[in-house]
Amino acid sequence: xxxxxxRRLLIGIPTLLVIITVCFFLMRLTPGGPFDFDAxxxxxxxxxxxxxxxxDDPLWKQYLDxxxxxxxxxxxxxxxxxxxxxxxxxxxxxxxxxxNGFAALIFAVLVGVPLGIIxxxxxxxxxxxxxxxxxxxxxxxxxxxxxxxLILVFGVWLKDTFVAxxxxxxxxxxxxxxxxxxxxxxxxxxxxxARITRGSxxxxxxxxxxxxARAKGLPFRTVVLRHALKSALIPVVTFLxxxxxxxxxxxxxxxxxFQIPGIGRYFVQGALNRDYxxxxxxxxxxxxxxxxxxxxxxxxxxxxxxxxxxxxxx
Amino acid sequence: xxxxxxxxxxxEGRSLWQDAWRxxxxxxxxxxxxxxxxxxxxxxxxxxxxxxxxxxxxDWDHVEAAPPNFAAGHYLGTDSIGRxxxxxxxxxxxxxxxxxxxxxxxxxxxxxTVGTVAGYIGGRTDQLLMRLVDLLYSVPLxxxxxxxxxxxxxxxxxxxxxxxxxxxxxxxRIVRGQTLTLRTREFIEAARAAGGSTPAIILRHIVPNVLGxxxxxxxxxxxxxxxxxxxxxxxxxxxxxxxxxxGMLINDGAAELEVTPRTLIVPAIFMTVTLxxxxxxxxxxxDALDPKDR
Numbered sequence: 001x002x003x004x005x006x007r008r009l010l011i012g013i014p015t016l017l018v019i020i021t022v023c024f025f026l027m028r029l030t031p032g033g034p035f036d037f038d039a040x041x042x043x044x045x046x047x048x049x050x051x052x053x054x055x056d057d058p059l060w061k062q063y064l065d066x067x068x069x070x071x072x073x074x075x076x077x078x079x080x081x082x083x084x085x086x087x088x089x090x091x092x093x094x095x096x097x098x099x100n101g102f103a104a105l106i107f108a109v110l111v112g113v114p115l116g117i118i119x120x121x122x123x124x125x126x127x128x129x130x131x132x133x134x135x136x137x138x139x140x141x142x143x144x145x146x147x148x149x150l151i152l153v154f155g156v157w158l159k160d161t162f163v164a165x166x167x168x169x170x171x172x173x174x175x176x177x178x179x180x181x182x183x184x185x186x187x188x189x190x191x192x193x194a195r196i197t198r199g200s201x202x203x204x205x206x207x208x209x210x211x212x213a214r215a216k217g218l219p220f221r222t223v224v225l226r227h228a229l230k231s232a233l234i235p236v237v238t239f240l241x242x243x244x245x246x247x248x249x250x251x252x253x254x255x256x257x258f259q260i261p262g263i264g265r266y267f268v269q270g271a272l273n274r275d276y277x278x279x280x281x282x283x284x285x286x287x288x289x290x291x292x293x294x295x296x297x298x299x300x301x302x303x304x305x306x307x308x309x310x311x312x313x314x
Numbered sequence: 315x316x317x318x319x320x321x322x323x324x325x326e327g328r329s330l331w332q333d334a335w336r337x338x339x340x341x342x343x344x345x346x347x348x349x350x351x352x353x354x355x356x357x358x359x360x361x362x363x364x365x366x367x368x369x370x371x372x373d374w375d376h377v378e379a380a381p382p383n384f385a386a387g388h389y390l391g392t393d394s395i396g397r398x399x400x401x402x403x404x405x406x407x408x409x410x411x412x413x414x415x416x417x418x419x420x421x422x423x424x425x426x427t428v429g430t431v432a433g434y435i436g437g438r439t440d441q442l443l444m445r446l447v448d449l450l451y452s453v454p455l456x457x458x459x460x461x462x463x464x465x466x467x468x469x470x471x472x473x474x475x476x477x478x479x480x481x482x483x484x485x486x487r488i489v490r491g492q493t494l495t496l497r498t499r500e501f502i503e504a505a506r507a508a509g510g511s512t513p514a515i516i517l518r519h520i521v522p523n524v525l526g527x528x529x530x531x532x533x534x535x536x537x538x539x540x541x542x543x544x545x546x547x548x549x550x551x552x553x554x555x556x557x558x559x560x561g562m563l564i565n566d567g568a569a570e571l572e573v574t575p576r577t578l579i580v581p582a583i584f585m586t587v588t589l590x591x592x593x594x595x596x597x598x599x600x601d602a603l604d605p606k607d608r
Binding site: 015144242268274282 | 582
């Protein structure tokens with residue numbers, strides 16, 4: 001396990017460095033800039049602005065400054081939110097996005113995995129088809145459509161009933177304001193998880209050791225929950241790594257629709273405003289998150305699946 | 315006698331595809347999807363030319379007209395500034411489908427090249443290419459598409475190139491896997507013994523044999539690309555006015571949600587139905603072409 005960890009960390013760090021470099025130079029090559037004002041600005045003011053943000057330094061110096069800044073946790077000033085540094089914006093937005101993301105993930109596992117098991121146990125019955133159809137629907141309907149449909153139903157049509165939910169806003173994280181966004185984020189995961197669990201469960205149920213367990217006379221429920229589920233969950237765990245990336249992209253949409261002050265919304269705003277430092281900061285933090293999550297999943301994977309352990313050792 | 319020897323394998327080769335076609339036709343969901351997709355595609359290509367109103371033309375007399383308004387030719391009504399909804403949805407479909415097909419073509423080109431080269435040549439090349447694929451898998455690539463769109467301006471060509479450049483990974487893995495099982499087969503060995511060069515063997519013998527899997531995967535990639543495009547356009551980072559796409563229409567419709575829900579619902583239905591159909595068709599094709607079942 002430790003050699004694997006060390007090797008993965010050794011791959012992860014250069015990956016991150018490449019991402020930072022590519023980001024930096026792409027953003028600096030842009031034809032437009034954060035100081036393209038609609039009204040003409042006197043050149044002295046522009047020069048002052050450029051000097052203030054060190055945009056008049058040679059490119060290599062800007063790059064090195066940025067890299068060393070990152071080491072100190074300094075992502076530079078935001079070009080549009082003048083009074084904030086990118087670090088402050090991320091520190092503000094990241095917890096919000098992570099809270100919603102993890103809530104969605106937990107909700108999705110709690111709903112999706114049982115749905116998958118139910119479908120697998122009744123393979124090719126009406127139950128199975130219902131779950132499959134529902135999960136196909138969840139995968140196909142994009143969350144920016146689902147978000148608006150949810151707002152239309154709970155925020156507009158049912159406005160005056162007891163199930164009315166706020167159509168947007170954050171209100172410092174009030175529970176009612178979290179329900180729709182978290183549900184909206186979770187839906188595609190529920191669909192994927194149900195699909196993955198169903199597939200792997202069906203395969204596992206055919207395995208010899210499951211038949212043995214049943215032949216011993218164990219009740220079916222015990223066989224499924226104690227014996228089959230553990231191996232059936234392996235593909236589910238694998239999915240959780242890439243799920244972080246989906247979660248972050250999902251948060252862009254959900255946070256934009258529901259007006260939530262998370263990093264997804266900052267990223268979109270930054271991209272629309274050409275706020276280089278903000279966009280780069282969010283990308284780097286997200287990439288680091290995804291890399292770490294993939295690492296964690298890989299480790300979990302070696303713990304769950306002895307086969308992988310042997311291959312890694314060989 | 316020699317005629318027969320030449321003719322026989324040809325008949326076999328064709329019957330393989332005929333077999334798949336027969337299986338596909340037996341799959342009702344797949345056939346229905348194929349028909350619906352054809353209708354949507356033809357309507358998107360031809361429709362905007364046939365309708366009375368152009369997608370960006372404003373009808374000042376019928377702003378926010380409720381559907382159906384046959385007299386003025388607004389079958390699905392108009393939007394908040396008087397543009398014909400049907401014309402906009404069909405034109406948006408043209409853009410979305412075009413991005414879907416072109417970006418998938420880019421992904422196909424890169425994915426098949428990397429996959430066959432890695433699988434056939436093997437060794438160091440394989441190691442290197444597959445490490446690269448692994449590495450790219452662990453990076454949130456959507457962010458990069460957005461950064462590219464921000465950096466180089468939002469234009470149509472860049473959009474499908476950028477999306478294609480991030481969607482090839484799975485294709486490369488699948489093709490490599492297939493190639494690995496093919497490279498040890500006798501007919502490849504025979505081609506090599508006959509003096510075929512590596513590019514020739516890959517092009518003539520490997521590529522036609524991975525085509526089945528590739529077609530399946532193409533049908534499953536197109537909806538993903540359409541989704542990614544509409545995601546970008548929805549965020550305001552994709553297609554630009556006056557052009558439009560399904561994602562942009564959904565975004566416009568969302569702004570009018572309380573007044574005219576149909577401006578959201580109509581494009582959403584068109585897009586969702588298309589995505590459904592591609593997925594069903596892909597599943598059907600997989601069943602029809604899956605070598606395991608043969």
